[in-house]
Amino acid sequence: MTTVRRRLLWALVAVGPVAFLAVFFAYPVATILERGLTEGSALDVVRRRSTGRLVTFTVAQAAASAALSLVVGLPAAWAVARVDLPGRRLVRALLVVPFVLPTLVVGAALQATFERVGVDGSDGFHLERTVAAVLLAHMVLNVAVVVRVVGSHWALLDPRTEEAARVLGASRLRVLREVTLPRLGPAIWSAAGIVFLFCFTSFGVILTVGGPGRPTVETEIWRYATQRTDLATATALALLQMLVVVALVATVGVAERRAAAGAVVRNPVPPRPLATARLRLAVAAALAPAALLVVVPVGVLVERSLAVGDGYGVGHFRALATDGDTGLSVAPLEAVRTSLTYAVAATLIAVVVGGLAAVVVAHAGRVSSRAVDVALMVPLGTSAVTLGFGLLIALDAPPLDLRSSAAIVPIAQALVGLPFVVRSLVPALRAVDPRTREAATVLGASPWRARWEVDVPLVARTLLVGAAFAFAVSLGEFGATSFLARPDAPTVPTAMFRLLGQPGAALRGQAMALGVVLAALTVASVLVIERLRPRDALGW
Numbered sequence: 192m193t194t195v196r197r198r199l200l201w202a203l204v205a206v207g208p209v210a211f212l213a214v215f216f217a218y219p220v221a222t223i224l225e226r227g228l229t230e231g232s233a234l235d236v237v238r239r240r241s242t243g244r245l246v247t248f249t250v251a252q253a254a255a256s257a258a259l260s261l262v263v264g265l266p267a268a269w270a271v272a273r274v275d276l277p278g279r280r281l282v283r284a285l286l287v288v289p290f291v292l293p294t295l296v297v298g299a300a301l302q303a304t305f306e307r308v309g310v311d312g313s314d315g316f317h318l319e320r321t322v323a324a325v326l327l328a329h330m331v332l333n334v335a336v337v338v339r340v341v342g343s344h345w346a347l348l349d350p351r352t353e354e355a356a357r358v359l360g361a362s363r364l365r366v367l368r369e370v371t372l373p374r375l376g377p378a379i380w381s382a383a384g385i386v387f388l389f390c391f392t393s394f395g396v397i398l399t400v401g402g403p404g405r406p407t408v409e410t411e412i413w414r415y416a417t418q419r420t421d422l423a424t425a426t427a428l429a430l431l432q433m434l435v436v437v438a439l440v441a442t443v444g445v446a447e448r449r450a451a452a453g454a455v456v457r458n459p460v461p462p463r464p465l466a467t468a469r470l471r472l473a474v475a476a477a478l479a480p481a482a483l484l485v486v487v488p489v490g491v492l493v494e495r496s497l498a499v500g501d502g503y504g505v506g507h508f509r510a511l512a513t514d515g516d517t518g519l520s521v522a523p524l525e526a527v528r529t530s531l532t533y534a535v536a537a538t539l540i541a542v543v544v545g546g547l548a549a550v551v552v553a554h555a556g557r558v559s560s561r562a563v564d565v566a567l568m569v570p571l572g573t574s575a576v577t578l579g580f581g582l583l584i585a586l587d588a589p590p591l592d593l594r595s596s597a598a599i600v601p602i603a604q605a606l607v608g609l610p611f612v613v614r615s616l617v618p619a620l621r622a623v624d625p626r627t628r629e630a631a632t633v634l635g636a637s638p639w640r641a642r643w644e645v646d647v648p649l650v651a652r653t654l655l656v657g658a659a660f661a662f663a664v665s666l667g668e669f670g671a672t673s674f675l676a677r678p679d680a681p682t683v684p685t686a687m688f689r690l691l692g693q694p695g696a697a698l699r700g701q702a703m704a705l706g707v708v709l710a711a712l713t714v715a716s717v718l719v720i721e722r723l724r725p726r727d728a729l730g731w
Contacts, residue, residue, distance in 0.1 A: 200639075201551065208548035211540075214591070215602050219581025220433070220573065226426045226584070236427035245428075246435070249407040252322060253390035256329035257383045263330060263484065264337025264382070266477035271338060272345035274474050275462040282478070283338070284717045289485055290335035291660075291713045293667025294328075295684045296706040298399030299691060300488035301328050303495040303703065320402040328396040331484045333386040338481065340385065344378035346462070388439060392432070392574035394670040395684070399691065408432045409576050413673065416580055426584075429577045436573065489710065496703035507700035511708075518693055519686055520679045523701055526686035527708055530666055533682060537604035537665035542658050544605065545612030550642075552613065553620035575670025579603055583674045597680065603671040608661030615657030619650040655719075663716035667709060683709045 236242055267286065276282055289297055302319060310318035318324050348371070356366045372379070397410045406414070408428055415425035465471055499506040511524040519526075582603055586593040593599040623646050631641035669684035676685045683705055690702035 204547055205551045208544045208551070211544045215582065216573075216578070216606055219578070219585035222585035223426050223429050223433075223577065223581050226423070236424050237431060242428075242431070245406060245408055245411060246431070248405075249391060249409075250435075252325055252329075252407070253387045253393075256326050256333065256390040257386040259326055259330050260333045260337050260386050261379065261383060263480045264334040265341060265379075267334065267481040268338045268342035268345055270474045270477040272342040273350075273462055274470065275464050276474065277465070279462075283342075284714075285485055286338050286481055287335040287717055288489070288710075288714055289331050290333065291663040291667065291717055292332075292710055293669055293684045293687075293706075293713075294332065294393065294395030295399060295669050295687050295691075296492070296667065296709055297328060297331055297488065298396050299687065299702060299706050300492035301331065301400055304488050304491040307491050307494075319400070320404055322401075322405065325397065325401045325405055328400045329386075329390045329393065331488060332396065333389060334481050334484055336386050336389070337382045340382040341375060341378045344375060348374055384439070388436065391436065391439065392576070392670075394574070394576055394673075395688075398688075408435075409574050409670070412574075412576050412580060413670075416583075417674070422584065425580060429580055432574060432577060492703055492706055492710065496700065496707045498700065507697075507704040508708075510697065510701050511704055518689055518698075519681060521681070523686050523690070523705055526681045526683045526705065529680050530682040530684075530709070531712075533601050533604060534662050534665040536598075536601035537608060538658050538662040540601060540605035541608040541612050541661040541665075542654065545609050545657065545661075546616065546654065548609075549613045549616035549620060553617050554642075575603075575607055575668060576674070578606055579671030579674035582671070594675075595677070597677070600672055600675050600682070601665075603675055604665035604668045605661070607668055607671065608664045611660040611664060612654075612657035615653050615660065616650060619653035620646060623649050659716045659719045663713045666712055666716070 270276065271279065271283055271286070301324065305319045305324070352374070353366050353370055356370050357363075361369070391407075392409050393407065394409045394413065397405060397407050398413075401407075401410075403414075408431065412425050412428045412432065415421045415428065463470070465474065496507055497503045497505065511527075512522055514522050582599060583594065585591075586599065593602075628638075628641045628645045631645055632638060636644060667684060668682075669688070672682050672685060673688070676682050681689070687702045687705050687709075690698045690705070
């Protein structure tokens, strides 16, 4: 195959994902930029003293949340990576559940927990609507990131280096500080950067746990766009947020590359058997904080969903099927069907677009591969609220008038899930031995048939992992959906938000029941991911 023909074929493969990102991501974001720069309000908004306080608080709470998530997550990452725990995959799955749960569900679960333990202000001590509550919620959501990213690398480090340091007389603390942590540097930087980014663009948690008294840039974009109808200020804040996020992504990327220069990663190391009482005690101490962050809020959420009057029952679940006085235009259970339909459509879009993009990133020329890879990661660094806001203001005129179309929600959710498909698939495609493909070509297969017959069966499990992540993320997506979902077709998170915003124990109980249904669906997705995930996979 000539070079020109090969480049032409790669261009045809890349045209789908590039066109999708150009229309549904670049154009809406460019519309925000155009409005922010031409309407003359961006500089005025940036110069406001209130904007400075807003950005300072947003950065500070994200930095504190990332640091606390590392403190709790690193010991758990060690236990999962280095010790042969009974039910190891189940432990990993349980720890990752809060991350894929909708942030609104986690916020509602924490609110219920505050009420159950008496720190909601009823007994004097008030935790709800405080900075501490926001930090706690972010830890619940993001400890899984530290466990998954750092734990995957920790499992591949050769333990003989630490053993040599111990033989030479170094204490356990010194070995950890001077040998283990430096080798884990790239993974720790990566996890800290991801957590910081998620907390910087946090939305559902701030709305439910922080409340209006703890605004961040993300929640103010939403409030100015939907409640104060001040699109100019919302646009300026979205522009400011994008600039900060791009700077953060670039800074973290440089730090990761510098730290990666000294990293040594080998083949998977068999975990230590849980043989001694001292090791069992250490594992329990390492896992206990992370386990409490998962079990307590989710347990209280289930308990509150079953609390009816002075007893327990399934009354709130039965009420989901009725059109009672909920303030919704449909029965709450209808929101489950809508969420599943949107999530399936979004997953199909993410798999098709992400699959083609991953092939280009893994096998096309260096320049094309790098360009598509960077373009695909930008949506991950852009907040969901900004994405939804951009789609709302950009796709409002023919031939792209999608504001009233049901398709706009799956498209927005696919943009959020797309990087998960690509990041799962690219390493697997690059790991395929080219000699296998060459053997198929020698036997008469064309280059493209060889890729289809060889690559697809080898990466099928990884593709399903990416699809399961995209499905779970789409199912609980709230930031973009809060802009785009039609009132007559609410998703579960938007229905929960409306139920929680109204007074009454019955409506609150129905919101908790909806949260339990959504949690069960996301837990099923996580179990599928753990079942399919290769044992030596890095990162997610």
